[in-house]
Amino acid sequence: MKHTKTLNTKTLKETACKGGCGECQTSCQSACKTSCTVANQECENENNK
Amino acid sequence: MIHKYKLNGYNIALDINSGCVHVLDDISYDILDYIDGNMEKECPCDIIEKLSEKYNKEEIVSCYNELYELYEEDMLFADDDFLKNAAEKLKEYSPIKAMCLHIAHDCNLRCEYCFASTGDYAAGHRSLMSYEVGKKAIDFLIEKSGNRRNLEVDFFGGEPLMNFEVVKKLVEYGRQREKECNKNFRFTITTNGVLLSDDKIKYINENMHNVVLSLDGRKEVNDKMRKRVDGTGSYDSIIEKYKNFVSQRGVKDYYVRGTFTRNNLDFSKDLMHMVDLGFKQTSIEPVVADEKENYAIREEDLPVIFSEYENLAKEIIEKRKNGQFFNFFHFMIDLSQGPCVIKRLKGCGSGNEYVAITPEGDIYPCHQFVGMEEYKMGSVMDGSFDNEIKEKFAAANILNKPKCKDCFAKFYCSGGCNANNILYGGGIDDPYDISCQLEKKRIECAIMIKAALSE
Ligand code: SF4
Ligand code: SF4
Numbered sequence: 001m002k003h004t005k006t007l008n009t010k011t012l013k014e015t016a017c018k019g020g021c022g023e024c025q026t027s028c029q030s031a032c033k034t035s036c037t038v039a040n041q042e043c044e045n046e047n048n049k
Numbered sequence: 050m051i052h053k054y055k056l057n058g059y060n061i062a063l064d065i066n067s068g069c070v071h072v073l074d075d076i077s078y079d080i081l082d083y084i085d086g087n088m089e090k091e092c093p094c095d096i097i098e099k100l101s102e103k104y105n106k107e108e109i110v111s112c113y114n115e116l117y118e119l120y121e122e123d124m125l126f127a128d129d130d131f132l133k134n135a136a137e138k139l140k141e142y143s144p145i146k147a148m149c150l151h152i153a154h155d156c157n158l159r160c161e162y163c164f165a166s167t168g169d170y171a172a173g174h175r176s177l178m179s180y181e182v183g184k185k186a187i188d189f190l191i192e193k194s195g196n197r198r199n200l201e202v203d204f205f206g207g208e209p210l211m212n213f214e215v216v217k218k219l220v221e222y223g224r225q226r227e228k229e230c231n232k233n234f235r236f237t238i239t240t241n242g243v244l245l246s247d248d249k250i251k252y253i254n255e256n257m258h259n260v261v262l263s264l265d266g267r268k269e270v271n272d273k274m275r276k277r278v279d280g281t282g283s284y285d286s287i288i289e290k291y292k293n294f295v296s297q298r299g300v301k302d303y304y305v306r307g308t309f310t311r312n313n314l315d316f317s318k319d320l321m322h323m324v325d326l327g328f329k330q331t332s333i334e335p336v337v338a339d340e341k342e343n344y345a346i347r348e349e350d351l352p353v354i355f356s357e358y359e360n361l362a363k364e365i366i367e368k369r370k371n372g373q374f375f376n377f378f379h380f381m382i383d384l385s386q387g388p389c390v391i392k393r394l395k396g397c398g399s400g401n402e403y404v405a406i407t408p409e410g411d412i413y414p415c416h417q418f419v420g421m422e423e424y425k426m427g428s429v430m431d432g433s434f435d436n437e438i439k440e441k442f443a444a445a446n447i448l449n450k451p452k453c454k455d456c457f458a459k460f461y462c463s464g465g466c467n468a469n470n471i472l473y474g475g476g477i478d479d480p481y482d483i484s485c486q487l488e489k490k491r492i493e494c495a496i497m498i499k500a501a502l503s504e
Binding site: 023 | 066067068069070071072073074076077111112115116118119122123124127131132134135138141143144146147197198199201235381382383384385386387388389390391392393396397398399402403415460461462463466492495499500503
């Protein structure tokens with residue numbers, strides 16, 4: 001494409017079915033303890049990879 | 050639903066429901082102003098008309114066609130039908146899988162902004178958790194964790210190193226129990242560094258999955274808020290210890306983490322100070338405080354803070370392009386394989402998947418709630434546990450927070466800090482506006498960094 005560059009593929013939708021295993025880290029636990037961002041978390045579920 | 054913005058010379062469109070990030074030229078960026086979510090194959094005449102003063106017809110049509118291709122691929126204006134599925138999953142019971150152990154309600158520093166009222170959580174007395182209480186807490190976590198295998202225990206305070214012998218014994222206890230119960234404990238610790246010794250550094254590096262080392266940045270900034278009991282600053286007594294610690298940490302996780310306040314709105318300098326000291330994993334958070342405090346962040350400070358985040362983003366880009374590396378916690382974003390939607394909707398999990406335990410064994414939704422009597426959920430000592438409070442917190446997901454529904458940040462943010470929302474916003478489901486604005490800015494910066502580094 002000439003005018004648009006897409007940085008990633010669509011993944012969100014698929015994880016709605018396969019996701020939710022709950023094995024990933026709790027988001028407030030790691031580096032903040034007063035605020036929270038989830039987008040930087042790793043997924044621990046092999047099915048999602 | 051899309052969110053488009055310009056930052057640092059990039060035109061960015063985030064397609065919220067697919068999670069796709071598009072970097073656009075000026076024409077496509079402008080065209081998006083005239084598309085509402087239902088695209089036709091042919092470029093509509095009115096778009097051509099409206100933009101004809103700026104661009105020629107062929108260009109407009111060629112851009113439109115590219116956008117249409119993305120639309121056809123569900124990468125632009127994607128629908129959110131999957132949320133129905135997700136909503137069902139969110140109703141399922143979540144086991145408790147993470148715990149904040151308040152191993153010491155005592156502290157050897159007297160930081161001015163401490164939400165724990167300088168260590169004792171406004172309880173008026175200082176106390177240490179006994180091994181017995183700690184064991185019961187770990188047993189409670191195992192019992193409530195159902196089929197979850199990865200369990201997290203964060204040693205928190207006050208200052209956990211003031212009760213380090215109990216920390217060690219509890220790690221040992223956890224290691225023994227995890228084998229019996231087929232669990233995997235991840236221990237983490239948050240410390241102000243004052244009591245770090247070579248022995249403790251070695252122990253922590255061997256046993257702790259993640260470590261948070263508190264430091265606010267430049268000496269004068271750190272020492273203004275992070276004071277010792279005698280009123281002098283803490284910087285000089287910790288900095289060499291942190292360097293020593295990090296030099297031995299290897300590839301394991303750690304964060305040097307600070308708080309910024311109204312006193313240092315130029316906090317990007319503090320973060321870069323950490324980087325200059327050799328710390329590669331960094332984080333700095335806006336202070337959470339009552340607006341009456343003179344150091345609390347105010348609405349009027351936001352423009353300055355935004356430009357500081359932009360500065361930080363530019364620093365990261367420049368360093369990475371030169372082959373150097375440091376991470377800023379809030380700019381870390383995984384566009385290709387982040388957490389699943391369920392996790393994104395659930396957020397921090399306080400009071401639902403995550404609880405905090407006091408030295409006395411009382412259970413609270415998270416460390417920020419400790420001491421707020423109406424939120425006490427029970428006690429690990431007598432096994433009491435209020436499932437009604439758990440349900441209330443479980444329901445506090447993005448789908449039930451009206452402001453979040455239409456917010457572009459909803460799949461990245463997690464719906465704000467529940468404690469913050471309750472204390473300073475309009476209730477658990479009503480996020481605190483200043484935090485939202487900061488979060489949205491951080492996400493815009495994080496995505497822009499990806500765009501810049503993809504060149
Ligand atoms: S930024 Fe605010 S409104 Fe947006 S998702 Fe986060 S908490 Fe909700
Ligand atoms: S309520 Fe706030 S402080 Fe508590 S776990 Fe959630 S994000 Fe963290």
